[in-house]
Amino acid sequence: MALNVNENTHPVPEEVADDILDQIARSLRDINRYPDREFTELREAFAGYLGGGLVRDQIWAANGSNEVLQHLLMAFAGPGRTAMGFAPTYSMYPLLTRATGARWIDGVREAGYGLSPESAAAQVADADPDVVFLCAPNNPTGTPLPLDVVEAVADAAHGIVIVDEAYVEFAPRESPSAITLLEGRERLVVSRTMSKAFAFAGARVGYLAADPAVIDALRLVRLPYHLGALTQAAALAALRHAPTMLGMVDEIVAQRDRISATLEALGYVAHPSWANFVLFGGVDDPTATWRALYDRGVLIRDIGIPHHLRVTAGTEAETTAFLEALASIDSQS
Numbered sequence: 001m002a003l004n005v006n007e008n009t010h011p012v013p014e015e016v017a018d019d020i021l022d023q024i025a026r027s028l029r030d031i032n033r034y035p036d037r038e039f040t041e042l043r044e045a046f047a048g049y050l051g052g053g054l055v056r057d058q059i060w061a062a063n064g065s066n067e068v069l070q071h072l073l074m075a076f077a078g079p080g081r082t083a084m085g086f087a088p089t090y091s092m093y094p095l096l097t098r099a100t101g102a103r104w105i106d107g108v109r110e111a112g113y114g115l116s117p118e119s120a121a122a123q124v125a126d127a128d129p130d131v132v133f134l135c136a137p138n139n140p141t142g143t144p145l146p147l148d149v150v151e152a153v154a155d156a157a158h159g160i161v162i163v164d165e166a167y168v169e170f171a172p173r174e175s176p177s178a179i180t181l182l183e184g185r186e187r188l189v190v191s192r193t194m195s196k197a198f199a200f201a202g203a204r205v206g207y208l209a210a211d212p213a214v215i216d217a218l219r220l221v222r223l224p225y226h227l228g229a230l231t232q233a234a235a236l237a238a239l240r241h242a243p244t245m246l247g248m249v250d251e252i253v254a255q256r257d258r259i260s261a262t263l264e265a266l267g268y269v270a271h272p273s274w275a276n277f278v279l280f281g282g283v284d285d286p287t288a289t290w291r292a293l294y295d296r297g298v299l300i301r302d303i304g305i306p307h308h309l310r311v312t313a314g315t316e317a318e319t320t321a322f323l324e325a326l327a328s329i330d331s332q333s
């Protein structure tokens with residue numbers, strides 16, 4: 001079983017799949033025509049889903065949030081410019097940055113992978129990057145990011161500040177999103193994806209909310225008609241069923257917390273996670289443990305942090321299989 005790339009391992013519910021299929025079928029009748037290049041209906045649907053008084057002029061979307069981030073970097077990074085994040089963080093940020101000809105700067109986190117407003121703001125003021133990435137909660141560590149860090153970084157930065165909320169639906173319900181900070185901060189961007197909580201990784205749909213001027217800048221770098229009609233149709237239908245699509249989130253959060261508790265009981269160190277995965281330390285030889293789990297049919301991720309591995313929270317049965325396989329291996333340091 002694949003518990004290595006933080007997918008939602010629950011399939012799309014049957015009744016939602018039927019509705020998505022209907023919408024795609026209708027869209028197929030006009031497939032000889034180019035799609036709505038402004039994906040107006042979809043932007044309206046995302047604005048509605050995000051709430052907070054957002055309107056469609058503040059929304060952008062693309063084929064996965066990786067493409068959304070690429071659009072941002074094409075518009076605001078490039079040769080002679082810099083982008084910064086706080087390591088360890090999402091491995092795509094430096095790759096996407098360098099592909100535009102810009103330079104990547106690694107900031108540092110505190111022990112335990114947290115980030116304080118003072119430290120983050122000081123590092124940003126010092127490096128003075130054109131783009132800052134804040135992954136909230138952070139991948140691959142799962143670490144939550146308090147909003148005062150976003151506020152401090154937004155104050156310290158002269159350029160674009162991107163809060164990547166790919167896993168935000170797995171955070172406690174009462175914790176506020178960086179969406180609440182958008183008002184009055186025209187260089188702040190909050191990016192989201194349907195890949196994780198929405199169980200839609202294969203459809204490739206990511207989106208963001210920002211000031212309309214940022215959205216206008218993205219129109220300059222995207223390819224014409226970048227978002228296909230079938231993708232727009234599928235995303236629209238799925239969004240109409242948001243509560244059902246998100247119905248598995250609580251179950252995944254329960255499995256995540258069970259993984260953390262069991263890892264601790266087995267003598268590992270589970271890092272606090274607000275995402276759908278757990279980073280754990282205290283692994284004597286990560287390569288050997290990764291291999292032993294693989295031989296038992298469980299695929300997790302060695303993300304290159306010494307003595308650590310990362311596992312995605314799957315269904316109850318998948319989680320049980322992972323925990324039992326791990327318990328059968330003697331691998332604590």
Ligand SMILES: *Cc1c(COP(=O)(O)O)cnc(C)c1O
Nearest residue numbers: 064065066090139166193195206
């Ligand atoms: C999975 C992930 C994404 C989403 O990628 P998509 O291109 O939308 O599938 C974005 N950011 C982070 C930190 C992720 O882990």
